[in-house]
Amino acid sequence: MSSGEGVAVLAIATVISIQFLAFTKNLKFTEQPNLSQNAEMIWAEIYPVSHEPCLVCSFYRPPDALSNPILSLKEALQHISRTKGNQSNIILAGDFNFPSIEWSDGIGHVKPGPTYGAEVNNLFVDVINDFSLEQQILEPTRNDNVLDLVLTTSPYLIDNIKVVPGMSDHEAVTFTLYTTCDAPNNNPHRTYLFHKANTESMLEDVRAFKDLFFQSDPYKRPVENNWNNFKDMIFEMTNRHVPSRMVKNRKEAPWLNREIKRKISKRRRLYNKAKATQNENDWKAYRKLRNEVNSLVDKAHNNYCKYLFDDSHCNNRKRFWSLIKNLKKDHPNVTTLESNDSLLTSSVDIANAFNDQFYTFFTDEDNETPNLDIPTYPICDHIIFSTEGIENLLQQLDTSKAPGPDGIPTQILKLCRAEIAPILQVDPYTVGGLGVNPRRELLKQVLKRPSLSTRSVPCAMVSIRMLLADMELTACWRAKETIRAAN
Incomplete structure (x- = not known):
């Protein structure tokens, strides 16, 4: 069993009459030994974030045990009802060995002349009904019999139930528990104490880098190399002249003072x-x-x-x-959906049904690309950013905001704006002698790798956060002036 909104895994299994529960590290749980007595079953309580705690049990009833395991299970459920209330989330899974109970509609019906006798079969059905348990497995798990069951008081938490090939004469049962596991503690991260920074040394380092930057002729290097050199200098300077400390994020209740x-x-x-x-x-x-x-x-x-x-x-x-x-105890997922007089339970089928419904509202257009004439207006010239304009934008940065995708602290950009502005003013269209549009190249790289953030893509020397909006406005203004002049 796996969580629907995370990577937590819980295994409920019976192997050669041995029950076990296996959990991943980010799923909090406690074993309940007081519930696991006098029968071959093991109980544990898991603590998700999205709903109330959930009690899970791995159960096995030997074929020759008759009613004793069911009576022990009944005592455990009564104890849960007394101590935790009747609204507890309970999931029972295991090999119950009741081939004479029919589960065609999810409700147990004992067949005439049942195996192991009518008493133990009726006792098991009564226990299920008394504690509001619903049986989720409708496919045979051994030959033509449904022996391995999943019983729960909260069916809205369970989805994607499947019977898959097992390792013995029984098939295996898998399902998804919709929940949100407690997020693992974030690793400690470094935070800089800018109020204790050595600002004079920082400015001297930036001035020295600026001199070396222009002496090395940045126009002959690719944009990516210039950007990486600039960013590495910023990080090295920050680590050298700004004290820091390690901070660990803690998730606490908002009412704790x-x-x-x-x-x-x-x-x-x-x-x-x-x-x-x-x-x-x-x-x-x-x-x-x-x-x-x-x-x-x-x-x-x-x-x-x-x-x-x-x-x-x-x-x-x-x-x-x-x-x-x-x-809330339920989850926002759509567990069942009726489409075309059929009840859908699989997540894939539900998604396809929604897709088919949404598709009907759109126009069925052909894929022919219209033939566009060659533009008659002149091509817009390259946009040039002045050093004063870049410095003014850096001055307006809000130092209370977190760093952007490049990871450069806004305090550094604002403090060293006069030294940084000439570096960022390097014309990206002539860098490397290739006439490359860095904005277009940046978008190409992002589209090629949609799983990556812009942190791994060079920003072409002008993609400091506040500059991008100015680029768009300036480009629109320049295009408007060019078209007006052509007319």
Whole structure:
């Protein structure tokens, strides 16, 4: 079983009467040994982000075990109902060995003269109905019998159910659990402390690079080489003259304030101390602070919800709907769709049905390219950017914004604008003597590699963020003037 919105994988299997659950690292779970007693089954609880926790179980009923495993399963489900409520998300999967139960409509019907007797077959059907479990497997998994089942209280979480060839005399069952797994912790990243930067040394390095840049005749080098040299200089200078520190991103609840975070850290320290010493006084101090923290968190959460639900705060609708979405138990995916008097369940079939429906609203045009006459107006001259204009645009950069695709901090561009502007003013149309339009070449590379961002594509010396908009406006103005002069 794999998550529908991530890379987490959960395996529920029975191999030679041995049950196991396998999880990937980014799927949080805890084993539930109190539910796995007196039967060949194993329980675990997974903690997705998009909905409530989900209890999964790998189950096996030996053919000669009669009703004892089913009674143990019933006790486990009763315990879940008492401790976690009747609305728990439960997924049971495994080899139940009930060949005499028919699942043609998803509801169990015991055939006359059932194998292993009517008592155990009816007991199993009653357990399914009592705990609102729905059976999802309708294809035979061994010969003509449906022995391997997937039972769940939340069918909207399951999709893409398939019966595929297995490794034994049973077929294997795969399905998709629609959920969002907790994103793995981002690796620590470096952040620069520009308020502690050595600005004089930075300006000296940029001036030295500018002199060497023009002495080496940049017009004889390809645009990509000029851009890489400029960018490498910026990064080396930043690392040399700007202090930095490593920052780790943390995903925290928005209602946690500084006081609560400090108490949570103190609670963690008290727990580690009590666990190491096993002293009763340390445990009492930990439990006292734990109860205080839980009370503060509940109070802060309630105040946060009241604030979002208040109609006077109309500017918080995004946070409001984000909270509502996190509280939902279902998912926005289309699990079933009726098309042409047939019920579609496969994601591929549903996508094709939507595509066919959308296609009917568009005009069926031919693919003939119209014959365009040769333009009679003169070709627009190359656009030239002045050093003063580039410096003015760099001056207007917002230093509170994050770096763009090139990764160059805006603080560096704004601080060294007077030294950088002449470098960026190099005419890209004459670079390398090829008359290359860097804007067009940039778009070509992006279209060739749609999976890559513009970070891996050279920006042709003029693709600093604020300059691109000016290029478009200047080009439109120059084209307009040229056409007006021709007329």
